[in-house]
Amino acid sequence: MSKFEQQRQEKLARAKELGVEPYGNRYEGTEPAEEIKGRFKEDDPTQQANCAGRIALLRDIGKLIFITLRDRSGTIQVGLSKKLLGEQWESAKLLDLGDIIGASGPLARTKTGEITIWADHLTLLSKCLLPPPEKFHGLADIDQRYRQRYVDLWANPQVLERFKTRSAIITTIRNFLESKDFLEVETPMMQTIAGGAAARPFVTHHNSLGMDLFLRISPELFLKRLLVGGMERVFEINRNFRNEGLSRQHNPEFTMLEVYQAYGDYDVMMDLTEELVSLCVQKHCAGTRLQFGEFTIDFTRPWRRARYADLLKEYGGCDIDDLKAVRTKARQLNLDEAEMDDAVVVNEVFEATVEDNLIAPTFVIDYPAALCPLARRKKDDPKFASRFELFVARMELANAYTELNDPAEQYENFLNQLRGQEESLTKMDSDYVTALKYGMPPAGGLGIGIDRLVMVLTGAETIRDVVLFPLLRPAKAQG
RNA sequence: GGGAGUGUAGCUCAGUUGGCAGAGCAACGGCCUUUUAAGCCGUAGGUCCUGGGUUCGAGUCCCAGCACUCUCACCA
Numbered sequence: 001m002s003k004f005e006q007q008r009q010e011k012l013a014r015a016k017e018l019g020v021e022p023y024g025n026r027y028e029g030t031e032p033a034e035e036i037k038g039r040f041k042e043d044d045p046t047q048q049a050n051c052a053g054r055i056a057l058l059r060d061i062g063k064l065i066f067i068t069l070r071d072r073s074g075t076i077q078v079g080l081s082k083k084l085l086g087e088q089w090e091s092a093k094l095l096d097l098g099d100i101i102g103a104s105g106p107l108a109r110t111k112t113g114e115i116t117i118w119a120d121h122l123t124l125l126s127k128c129l130l131p132p133p134e135k136f137h138g139l140a141d142i143d144q145r146y147r148q149r150y151v152d153l154w155a156n157p158q159v160l161e162r163f164k165t166r167s168a169i170i171t172t173i174r175n176f177l178e179s180k181d182f183l184e185v186e187t188p189m190m191q192t193i194a195g196g197a198a199a200r201p202f203v204t205h206h207n208s209l210g211m212d213l214f215l216r217i218s219p220e221l222f223l224k225r226l227l228v229g230g231m232e233r234v235f236e237i238n239r240n241f242r243n244e245g246l247s248r249q250h251n252p253e254f255t256m257l258e259v260y261q262a263y264g265d266y267d268v269m270m271d272l273t274e275e276l277v278s279l280c281v282q283k284h285c286a287g288t289r290l291q292f293g294e295f296t297i298d299f300t301r302p303w304r305r306a307r308y309a310d311l312l313k314e315y316g317g318c319d320i321d322d323l324k325a326v327r328t329k330a331r332q333l334n335l336d337e338a339e340m341d342d343a344v345v346v347n348e349v350f351e352a353t354v355e356d357n358l359i360a361p362t363f364v365i366d367y368p369a370a371l372c373p374l375a376r377r378k379k380d381d382p383k384f385a386s387r388f389e390l391f392v393a394r395m396e397l398a399n400a401y402t403e404l405n406d407p408a409e410q411y412e413n414f415l416n417q418l419r420g421q422e423e424s425l426t427k428m429d430s431d432y433v434t435a436l437k438y439g440m441p442p443a444g445g446l447g448i449g450i451d452r453l454v455m456v457l458t459g460a461e462t463i464r465d466v467v468l469f470p471l472l473r474p475a476k477a478q479g
Numbered sequence: 480g481g482g483a484g485u486g487u488a489g490c491u492c493a494g495u496u497g498g499c500a501g502a503g504c505a506a507c508g509g510c511c512u513u514u515u516a517a518g519c520c521g522u523a524g525g526u527c528c529u530g531g532g533u534u535c536g537a538g539u540c541c542c543a544g545c546a547c548u549c550u551c552a553c554c555a
Contacts, residue, residue, distance in 0.1 A: 003524075004489055004506065061518085062511040081512065097505075111513045134490035134504055136516045141490085143547050155490095199554065244554040245480095351555090371555095389555085396555060473546080 032073035098128030196220030264444035
């Protein structure tokens with residue numbers, strides 16, 4: 001036990017001797033700190049208030065103690081005096097930074113104008129036994145911030161603020177979709193075939209069934225089964241898991257919104273996406289121009305819609321049909337193009353030349369069909385699929401298409417996909433093909449990466465700042 | 480996995496050319512009834528990430544390892 005902890009244990013023992021119960025029970029009748037300040041009336045000397053929270057700052061000036069109490073809403077000052085507290089004064093002198101207390105009493109301004117609860121009753125609700133972070137700089141060590149998010153959240157108020165916004169954004173999304181008659185559902189996260197995306201899955205094992213299972217990389221194929229079943233408008237907001245490297249934009253588990261609308265197509269989903277994200281910007285951001293790192297992103301509608309092939313020409317300088325030119329460009333970019341399929345080379349060049357230029361919200365539309373095994377080809381130009389991705393600040397924020405509902409074509413696409421697979425992690429999802437044979441209504445489908453959306457809307461440049469407990473290596477064994 | 484950077488008191492950070500280990504905050508003791516990162520006086524607090532090496536002498540230089548950050552790769 002550290003010296004610091006010992007000192008606080010001793011204080012706790014002294015408080016117990018004074019009859020203080022250091023770990024309190026239910027504490028009722030409180031109001032959020034900011035609401036108390038909001039309802040304060042200047043000319044009413046009879047006001048009372050009761051607030052619970054953590055001691056963020058403490059100024060002991062002898063026979064008076066001023067405390068900055070922090071709760072979920074913000075802060076309020078609590079004033080302690082020997083005169084008002086009486087018998088409790090002695091135990092009040094034992095309070096430390098970080099303790100959780102409840103304080104009630106008259107509400108009044110101090111000489112310097114701070115609205116203050118002058119406590120005539122004080123309750124210790126939980127003793128803080130470990131040293132709190134530095135009160136001005138907060139907790140800065142990045143590793144410790146993520147490992148001990150419970151400290152980060154109260155030591156750095158803007159962290160709590162950001163996660164409150166994340167929660168509010170998700171509520172906005174739910175309300176928006178429910179208002180449009182979409183039904184929220186939950187589909188399996190443990191799957192026998194990890195389909196719906198091109199990514200390596202995590203493998204786990206079911207003991208009594210004696211079989212391996214995959215954590216899902218996407219809910220897509222299950223949600224579309226629901227379209228077959230007659231759930232014409234569904235959505236799911238939940239975790240996907242992909243076994244890949246970590247980066248500023250990638251956490252192995254991440255939250256995805258997927259939406260399916262029967263009788264729609266990708267144009268419908270494009271409008272839906274623009275409407276939904278704009279609503280989030282309007283409700284949760286200061287304006288339509290947001291700062292994100294070095295970029296200022298303008299969300300003013302309508303957003304740019306540009307064809308994949310046109311962007312390739314604009315930024316990559318080559319014609320999508322001129323494969324020689326594309327491969328030449330690939331070599332210029334130091335891409336190892338010799339072993340790649342045509343479609344893959346095209347996409348590598350696209351990623352290397354185009355994506356860094358997509359700062360303002362941009363719908364990239366009509367992807368090469370070979371890259372889209374679950375999307376419907378365009379009738380007038382079958383080399384391309386009715387698919388779009390939304391890019392903001394160089395990040396892929398959304399992915400959507402007109403769903404392929406032809407079982408024969410879907411079966412062919414699955415076969416082609418399997419052909420390229422060396423690791424046989426992906427299997428033919430023949431049940432999904434069976435489902436399509438029963439008939440799936442034509443539909444538009446959409447996926448939005450919630451973490452990335454929250455990043456953009458709250459100005460967080462790393463996904464770890466919008467995930468409460470991002471994946472880390474386990475800490476070394478230690479208290 | 481490759482490259483670059485960081486690691487010093489509970490926290491935030493200095494530390495010169497290789498020459499006694501430092502500050503602010505927090506803590507402990509004292510003074511203070513209107514403070515706002517309260518103030519003033521005093522005290523205590525260190526495996527300088529770990530292990531080797533060079534040197535009379537290493538927080539500082541060299542080698543190896545560990546952790547974290549950034550970046551590239553894997554990955555839509």
